[in-house]
Amino acid sequence: MTTQHFSVITIDGPSGSGKGTISSMLAQRLGWRFLDSGALYRLVALACQNHAIELDNVEAVVTIAAHLDVQFDTRTQITRILLEGEDVTDTIRTETVGNAASKVAAIPSVREALLARQRDFLGEPGLLADGRDMGTVVFPDAELKIFLTASAEERSKRRYNQLKDKGLDVNLADLLNEISERDKRDSERVVSPLVPADDAILVDSTGKGIEAVFQQVYSLCEERGLVKTGAHSAAAI
Numbered sequence: 001m002t003t004q005h006f007s008v009i010t011i012d013g014p015s016g017s018g019k020g021t022i023s024s025m026l027a028q029r030l031g032w033r034f035l036d037s038g039a040l041y042r043l044v045a046l047a048c049q050n051h052a053i054e055l056d057n058v059e060a061v062v063t064i065a066a067h068l069d070v071q072f073d074t075r076t077q078i079t080r081i082l083l084e085g086e087d088v089t090d091t092i093r094t095e096t097v098g099n100a101a102s103k104v105a106a107i108p109s110v111r112e113a114l115l116a117r118q119r120d121f122l123g124e125p126g127l128l129a130d131g132r133d134m135g136t137v138v139f140p141d142a143e144l145k146i147f148l149t150a151s152a153e154e155r156s157k158r159r160y161n162q163l164k165d166k167g168l169d170v171n172l173a174d175l176l177n178e179i180s181e182r183d184k185r186d187s188e189r190v191v192s193p194l195v196p197a198d199d200a201i202l203v204d205s206t207g208k209g210i211e212a213v214f215q216q217v218y219s220l221c222e223e224r225g226l227v228k229t230g231a232h233s234a235a236a237i
Helices: 019-030 037-050 058-066 095-105 108-119 134-138 152-165 172-188 210-223
Strands: 008-012 033-036 070-073 080-083 127-131 144-149 201-204
Touching (some): 008 019, 008 134, 037 058, 134 144, 144 210, 152 172, 201 210
Parallel strands (some): 008 144
Antiparallel strands (some): 070 080
């Protein structure tokens, strides 16, 4: 299966750039399928936990990754993530699952297995793929590639406000340092580094609200002829 048979929009970018929110909103507006690629590693980790598979059992972890039963349901305002039919939207965002996901992502054969799994999301009427290497590695022939970014300071403030809203005690300076270090790791890693595709359109969300960024991205979709009249309800994958 290749990307040329289906319409694909990729939105890549660093953590905190707003790509997850914008991608989900856009998939819902277009009525397209949605892939949150970053969530897949968390889902693999959670599935291993649910099936009592140790993360050092590489063969078993790869099998889980290759046959992951997951759906991203964008029919509601907040995209719901289903693993084997169970809503795990909040569960995969826990610290425990996040730590396990980082170990899973370090296994080359798991990344290879998920590459095929990500491409399996392709289908009608089109796919909106959110991640870090969607436009460079996973869907290099996408009709529209967007690299959504924001300054490290802006992204740390957004994360700070999110955590504060959850009642957590956080330090803004520490968050800025963590985000800067993560940017460096992501952009310098050997496998699938975080870099814009050569033909990606850079969208800087610094100092902009979600609606303003969404409208900018939506206009790019219109310019590429990717908006179909009357398509406003998204499908669950």
